[in-house]
């Protein structure tokens with residue numbers, strides 16, 4: 001017998017749980033793409049997307065996942081052979097680096113140990129040494145989804161400004177947007193990218209690029225970008241089809257409209273606060289479990305932890321045994337370890353997007369049941385710690 005029958009809970013860091021309103025919004029016949037309601041609805045997406053990204057500048061929508069957005073961001077600002085500097089705190093940071101190298105960029109990497117972000121001081125040192133301003137862009141994941149590390153984007157901007165360095169600051173906000181506080185303009189980020197299937201609660205398949213005046217200026221010398229990836233017509237089309245360089249992703253757009261409605265109704269500040277509260281309950285629980293046995297949070301300091309995803313060490317083979325048990329016996333799917341050695345020693349909890357307190361308590365209660373059922377040593381009082389954290393404040 002399994003206790004998994006009922007609504008399953010995909011507690012992985014993307015794709016995230018899709019709200020019923022998002023699912024329902026896609027239940028419709030194919031719309032007219034030439035004129036009418038679809039055109040009017042598409043125009044309403046941009047102000048709300050910009051509000052979620054914290055920018056007054058430009059937004060472009062792509063039919064793409066996050067990997068494609070890595071390319072979109074780089075292609076629109078780089079010329080062949082340009083030098084860039086990558087600040088890496090995990091697997092996804094390395095992924096963006098590999099993409100940049102494949103495009104022909106000269107990529108320098110400053111890496112953290114994965115238990116925290118690259119310190120802005122290290123960036124400042126490197127920028128001061130670059131007297132001839134060869135570095136064209138600094139790229140970083142805002143949240144690296146493999147480690148759950150959140151980078152200090154405002155700190156990186158301060159380092160650039162202190163060095164008087166003109167490089168663009170570019171952020172991968174694929175995991176963080178709509179979860180962790182991110183304010184592109186206030187943080188001094190020039191280019192931000194994200195995708196639909198995490199904090200934006202929409203099926204995988206849409207990508208988003210936000211860019212300011214400085215990035216639009218860099219676009220003029222970019223010499224690798226092809227028509228499909230060019231963000232200019234997408235952000236300021238003369239004709240509707242130019243928004244998407246072809247047929248619109250019709251049903252994804254309706255889903256996105258419904259998801260943005262949910263965010264606007266709750267308020268982005270409240271969305272960020274909800275994620276922060278739920279994350280703190282998870283950390284309190286893992287810390288309680290970790291008082292005995294092997295379990296520990298991957299990110300040392302709470303201020304460096306994402307509010308969207310938590311990476312947890314348990315040791316091999318217990319992390320995989322636990323994930324399997326939670327899925328088959330209880331209907332909760334947890335995330336795999338990524339970019340760790342060995343990956344089998346880690347698991348992740350996604351708590352991004354359409355997630356509330358009872359879902360987090362359910363996932364934590366499931367994990368606690370699994371630790372007991374599999375006789376994995378752990379400290380007592382984990383779920384009680386979560387309940388207390390949620391009851392407080």
Ligand SMILES: *Cc1c(COP(=O)(O)O)cnc(C)c1O
Nearest residue numbers: 065066067092143145174175195
């Ligand atoms: C999910 C994710 C990606 C990759 O997105 P895909 O849609 O899977 O291509 C890249 N960067 C970060 C930070 C992510 O969380």
